[in-house]
Amino acid sequence: MTKVTxxxxxxxxxxxxxxxxxxxxxxxxQCYNRKGIALATGSYATHCVITDLNQLLPSDVFIVxxxxxxxxxxxxxxxxxxxxxxxxxxxxxxxxxxxxxxKGVFYPLQSFSKHKEITFxxxxxxxxxxxxxxxDLLSAMAKTLSKKVYKxxxxxxxxxxxxxxxxxxxxxxxxxxxxxxCTANDIPFEILHPLITETAEKVLTLSPEKSQTGPAIRKDxxxxxxxxxxxxxxxxxxxxxxxxEAIQDTYGKEL
Amino acid sequence: MTKVTxxxxxxxxxxxxxxxxxxxxxxxxQCYNRKGIALATGSYATHCVITDLNQLLPSDVFIVxxxxxxxxxxxxxxxxxxxxxxxxxxxxxxxxxxxxxxKGVFYPLQSFSKHKEITFxxxxxxxxxxxxxxxDLLSAMAKTLSKKVYKxxxxxxxxxxxxxxxxxxxxxxxxxxxxxxCTANDIPFEILHPLITETAEKVLTLSPEKSQTGPAIRKDxxxxxxxxxxxxxxxxxxxxxxxxEAIQDTYGKEL
Ligand SMILES: NC(=O)c1ccc[n+]([C@@H]2O[C@H](COP(=O)([O-])OP(=O)(O)OC[C@H]3O[C@@H](n4cnc5c(N)ncnc54)[C@H](OP(=O)(O)O)[C@@H]3O)[C@@H](O)[C@H]2O)c1
Ligand SMILES: NC(=O)c1ccc[n+]([C@@H]2O[C@H](COP(=O)([O-])OP(=O)(O)OC[C@H]3O[C@@H](n4cnc5c(N)ncnc54)[C@H](OP(=O)(O)O)[C@@H]3O)[C@@H](O)[C@H]2O)c1
Numbered sequence: 001m002t003k004v005t006x007x008x009x010x011x012x013x014x015x016x017x018x019x020x021x022x023x024x025x026x027x028x029x030q031c032y033n034r035k036g037i038a039l040a041t042g043s044y045a046t047h048c049v050i051t052d053l054n055q056l057l058p059s060d061v062f063i064v065x066x067x068x069x070x071x072x073x074x075x076x077x078x079x080x081x082x083x084x085x086x087x088x089x090x091x092x093x094x095x096x097x098x099x100x101x102x103k104g105v106f107y108p109l110q111s112f113s114k115h116k117e118i119t120f121x122x123x124x125x126x127x128x129x130x131x132x133x134x135x136d137l138l139s140a141m142a143k144t145l146s147k148k149v150y151k152x153x154x155x156x157x158x159x160x161x162x163x164x165x166x167x168x169x170x171x172x173x174x175x176x177x178x179x180x181x182c183t184a185n186d187i188p189f190e191i192l193h194p195l196i197t198e199t200a201e202k203v204l205t206l207s208p209e210k211s212q213t214g215p216a217i218r219k220d221x222x223x224x225x226x227x228x229x230x231x232x233x234x235x236x237x238x239x240x241x242x243x244x245e246a247i248q249d250t251y252g253k254e255l
Numbered sequence: 256m257t258k259v260t261x262x263x264x265x266x267x268x269x270x271x272x273x274x275x276x277x278x279x280x281x282x283x284x285q286c287y288n289r290k291g292i293a294l295a296t297g298s299y300a301t302h303c304v305i306t307d308l309n310q311l312l313p314s315d316v317f318i319v320x321x322x323x324x325x326x327x328x329x330x331x332x333x334x335x336x337x338x339x340x341x342x343x344x345x346x347x348x349x350x351x352x353x354x355x356x357x358k359g360v361f362y363p364l365q366s367f368s369k370h371k372e373i374t375f376x377x378x379x380x381x382x383x384x385x386x387x388x389x390x391d392l393l394s395a396m397a398k399t400l401s402k403k404v405y406k407x408x409x410x411x412x413x414x415x416x417x418x419x420x421x422x423x424x425x426x427x428x429x430x431x432x433x434x435x436x437c438t439a440n441d442i443p444f445e446i447l448h449p450l451i452t453e454t455a456e457k458v459l460t461l462s463p464e465k466s467q468t469g470p471a472i473r474k475d476x477x478x479x480x481x482x483x484x485x486x487x488x489x490x491x492x493x494x495x496x497x498x499x500e501a502i503q504d505t506y507g508k509e510l
Contacts, residue, residue, distance in 0.1 A: 091478055109446055111450060123449060126446070148449075156441065160446065163434075164447060164450055165482065166430075166432045166436070168451070168454045168469065170494075170498050171429040172454055172466050172467055173498055173501065173502055174421045175421075175458050175463035179464070185410075186411065187407065189462075191407075195364060198423075199423045208428070208431040211430075212424065212431065213424060214420055216420075223346055226413070230414060231417060235504060238497055239494075240417075246491070246494060
């Protein structure tokens with residue numbers, strides 16, 4: 001039985017509470033947050049909440065799921081006592097955890113929203129710990145939740161975070177531009193839904209390199225010229241140009 | 256019974272042959288292509304092939320699924336005879352079809368590859384015709400294949416094509432950059448697969464505007480600075496900067 005304490009009451013803490021509390025070999029000892037919020041409905045979720053870090057009971061791991069810039073401060077407030085303390089952030093180094101603790105990272109690489117259910121079995125967990133026995137504990141806990149468990153150093157994790165910005169935030173912004181172009185021309189954006197689904201599905205089996213199509217990689221300069229003429233927003237025009245150039249430079253090497 | 260003639264032997268013509276030939280109310284009269292290629296296995300697919308446009312039999316619609324820049328030439332080669340001739344291109348105007356024909360467009364907005372099966376029932380068909388009765392024929396034919404049939408003018412279609420470049424080609428290139436960053440740091444790209452799936456799924460229910468997250472929209476300048484430091488490829492750095500600025504300008508208005 002692994003004893004877990006959850007610190008924080010946001011998206012990640014709430015989803016972790018629900019997922020971990022259903023596991024037989026995990027016991028949630030306490031949940032701390034400064035407002036005394038219960039992480040779920042039900043009497044246990046209500047009873048285990050504390051608002052004072054001095055009331056913390058012994059636990060095998062303290063999972064600190066608070067905003068990135070509060071990690072240093074909150075872990076400093078946890079009293080000393082040979083605790084194993086992990087954060088859940090993709091972009092914060094393991095070193096931000098206060099030095100009086102054994103440190104680790106338990107980063108679920110997925111985009112969580114409060115009211116959207118998450119299928120944890122598909123969420124990749126990126127783990128790191130200073131000591132092997134602590135890593136083993138994290139790994140066992142992650143494996144009760146998910147099929148996908150990876151050992152990832154702080155340095156790798158910070159690259160992974162940049163990669164996630166491109167794969168998630170920036171691709172979503174490409175959809176935003178597409179949406180705006182459609183709306184401005186009375187075209188329902190839903191026409192593009194199946195193409196978006198196919199684009200994402202393709203990279204799961206083929207690499208994104210092999211999936212690349214379109215006027216840029218074909219070096220179809222006449223179509224590129226017409227497209228640029230059609231884009232009135234100067235920033236979007238610039239984005240079209242620079243991505244087209246990058247595609248041509250990337251694939252130019254090989255053609 | 257609608258009589259259909261297919262012209263061309265590429266991805267689109269082959270997929271259309273397979274989809275249309277299974278429909279009870281559609282008869283494929285002939286398939287033309289200059290190399291005499293059968294569009295599928297089976298004896299009918301072999302027997303209906305011709306390599307001389309002067310042998311064309313009467314048909315309700317001639318679907319010209321050839322490369323964009325061959326549409327004008329190939330439709331000019333089709334002998335006169337009050338034919339209804341459509342092309343399947345997203346980026347070519349209806350006007351490129353030779354003037355001696357009744358013109359139309361039968362554009363399936365999806366990315367086709369030779370060896371990947373397509374579920375036609377989900378493919379949006381964007382239709383256009385000069386005459387209402389021709390439009391009705393296209394619409395009835397599209398509806399035997401798909402639930403999603405749209406009337407789209409040549410002008411709208413050319414915008415849609417730009418939008419599709421952002422939604423498909425450019426989002427795929429964001430995955431390519433993510434992949435390169437991962438590979439260069441010994442991180443398996445598959446860690447990002449669930450995030451990519453979630454990104455695409457989200458815009459089907461929420462708008463891309465509402466799905467936008469990340470350091471750019473949060474105006475988290477410290478994280479942005481660190482990310483830029485980590486990207487060594489100058490073009491990718493530039494793409495990171497310009498998309499970040501565009502996200503901030505787009506959402507800055509509303510914040
Ligand atoms: N959301 C995601 O998609 C996602 C995915 C993977 C990893 N993460 C990481 O998981 C962590 C939590 O993210 P989240 O999305 O759950 O955040 P969130 O929903 O914004 O919640 C943040 C939590 O941190 C608490 N907090 C902030 N400052 C605090 C302080 N000084 N002292 C005590 N508590 C403080 C907040 O408490 P109050 O309500 O009292 O302010 C709140 O409970 C972050 O490190 C994030 O990078 C997030
Ligand atoms: N692929 C897609 O994802 C997709 C999606 C929607 C719409 N479209 C549109 O559908 C059309 C066909 O695309 P595709 O992907 O099927 O193309 P493709 O696989 O490249 O095949 C092109 C076909 O056009 C023929 N062709 C080219 N020039 C010709 C000429 N001068 N005379 C006679 N035949 C000629 C080729 O014949 P040879 O083998 O003899 O050269 C080949 O059969 C294009 O307008 C395209 O924009 C494509």
